[in-house]
Amino acid sequence: MEPNTVFLVIAALVVVLVVISLVKAVQIIPQATAAVIERLGRFKGTAAPGLVFIVPFIDKVRERIDLREQVVSFPPQPVITQDNLTVNIDTVVYYQVIDPKAAVYEINDYIYGVEQITITTLRNVVGGMSLEETLTSRDAINTVLRGSLDEATDRWGIRVARVEIKAIDPPASIQESMERQMKADREKRAMILTAEGQRESAIRSAEGVKQSQVLTAEGAKQAAILGAEADRQSSILRAQGERAAKYLQAQGEAKAIEKVFAAIKAGKPTPEMLAYQYLQTLPEMAQGDANKVWLVPSDFGKALEGFTRMLGAPGEDGVFRFQPSADDGRPSAPAQDDEEVRDWFDTRTDPELAKVVADAEAQARQEVPPLGAPPQASALGAHARPDLPSRPADPELTAGAAPRPPADPAHPNGRSG
Numbered sequence: 001m002e003p004n005t006v007f008l009v010i011a012a013l014v015v016v017l018v019v020i021s022l023v024k025a026v027q028i029i030p031q032a033t034a035a036v037i038e039r040l041g042r043f044k045g046t047a048a049p050g051l052v053f054i055v056p057f058i059d060k061v062r063e064r065i066d067l068r069e070q071v072v073s074f075p076p077q078p079v080i081t082q083d084n085l086t087v088n089i090d091t092v093v094y095y096q097v098i099d100p101k102a103a104v105y106e107i108n109d110y111i112y113g114v115e116q117i118t119i120t121t122l123r124n125v126v127g128g129m130s131l132e133e134t135l136t137s138r139d140a141i142n143t144v145l146r147g148s149l150d151e152a153t154d155r156w157g158i159r160v161a162r163v164e165i166k167a168i169d170p171p172a173s174i175q176e177s178m179e180r181q182m183k184a185d186r187e188k189r190a191m192i193l194t195a196e197g198q199r200e201s202a203i204r205s206a207e208g209v210k211q212s213q214v215l216t217a218e219g220a221k222q223a224a225i226l227g228a229e230a231d232r233q234s235s236i237l238r239a240q241g242e243r244a245a246k247y248l249q250a251q252g253e254a255k256a257i258e259k260v261f262a263a264i265k266a267g268k269p270t271p272e273m274l275a276y277q278y279l280q281t282l283p284e285m286a287q288g289d290a291n292k293v294w295l296v297p298s299d300f301g302k303a304l305e306g307f308t309r310m311l312g313a314p315g316e317d318g319v320f321r322f323q324p325s326a327d328d329g330r331p332s333a334p335a336q337d338d339e340e341v342r343d344w345f346d347t348r349t350d351p352e353l354a355k356v357v358a359d360a361e362a363q364a365r366q367e368v369p370p371l372g373a374p375p376q377a378s379a380l381g382a383h384a385r386p387d388l389p390s391r392p393a394d395p396e397l398t399a400g401a402a403p404r405p406p407a408d409p410a411h412p413n414g415r416s417g
Contacts, residue, residue, distance in 0.1 A: 026052075032067045034097075035052065036061070036100050038062045044059060046101060065103055066097070068096070072092070072093050077123075079123050080126075081130055085131050087131065087170045089122060090167040091122065092163070093160060094164075095149075097158055110153070118163070121145050146160055222363065226360050
């Protein structure tokens with residue numbers, strides 16, 4: 001070869017060697033990462049994040065360690081419980097490397113080591129628990145696992161932050177039994193709730209029936225009281241009306257007798273006319289369904305003669321003629337109305353009775369109170385309470401303010417007949 005070619009090859013090799021040396025001498029360490037550097041196979045130091053210069057072919061980066069918190073999920077592990085049931089448990093471990101040198105030189109694979117410690121500790125803890133305790137004691141298992149891992153991994157330069165049990169899967173037969181048990185428990189609770197609802201419904205229905213019966217009885221009581229009070233007032237008013245009617249009828253009859261008697265006296269009838277009137281009255285006396293045969297008495301003439309002598313006086317010719325009685329100048333009239341009967345003819349409504357009727361109507365229009373509400377006081381007052389003494393009958397029930405009957409100038413006391 002020519003000397004120039006040899007020189008060029010050597011120069012090229014030197015340039016390549018220099019480039020490789022420069023590349024190996026300059027290292028860039030990312031943030032949250034630590035690099036373990038060895039010199040000639042021995043630990044030299046730990047490089048911080050940033051630009052790092054090392055001696056090429058003498059120093060080398062043994063391993064780059066991620067200093068962030070890591071999450072590793074281990075596959076399900078079969079664990080036997082205290083009651084000899086095999087369950088599969090999934091765990092999740094949160095750890096962080098705090099000493100890169102120990103993580104590289106103290107253990108070959110710290111992740112595998114964490115997994116094995118987790119499995120052994122889990123079997124140790126769950127082996128002393130029953131299946132039910134295992135399913136309900138996740139926090140206790142997590143606490144025990146974290147303590148055991150912290151103690152074992154401390155010398156590896158690893159800090160275990162948290163240990164979580166992701167799933168606990170019992171055998172299929174146990175799951176089926178548990179599902180049946182849970183279904184039975186749910187059906188039991190449903191039946192209890194249904195029975196409780198029916199009980200509550202029956203109680204509410206009974207309360208409603210009771211309230212309805214109480215209101216019905218109260219209404220019947222009020223109606224009976226009002227009916228009795230109305231009957232009493234009606235009887236009193238009817239009796240007082242009949243009393244006033246009889247009094248007015250007696251006054252009318254007295255007025256009629258007075259008029260008839262005055263007319264007889266003014267007409268001065270003869271005994272012959274009286275006898276004729278007497279004879280005309282006899283057929284009327286014989287009328288009636290019970291009168292089949294009517295006999296004229298044998299002493300009819302003597303009775304007529306005595307009647308004539310009583311009403312008349314013999315004249316000069318011996319014939320009895322009507323002799324009017326002595327006139328004292330005072331008109332014959334029925335007795336004057338006194339103060340005792342003055343208020344019999346007042347048709348004004350009793351104010352107290354009107355108040356009782358108004359209170360009864362207000363009570364009937366009231367709304368029915370809701371279930372459980374306190375009963376309202378009765379608006380009828382003392383008139384609707386059977387335990388209070390009833391008001392005695394007032395002979396002057398409707399005293400005073402109604403207009404009087406129109407005056408009759410022909411009546412002696414000014415009242416109309």
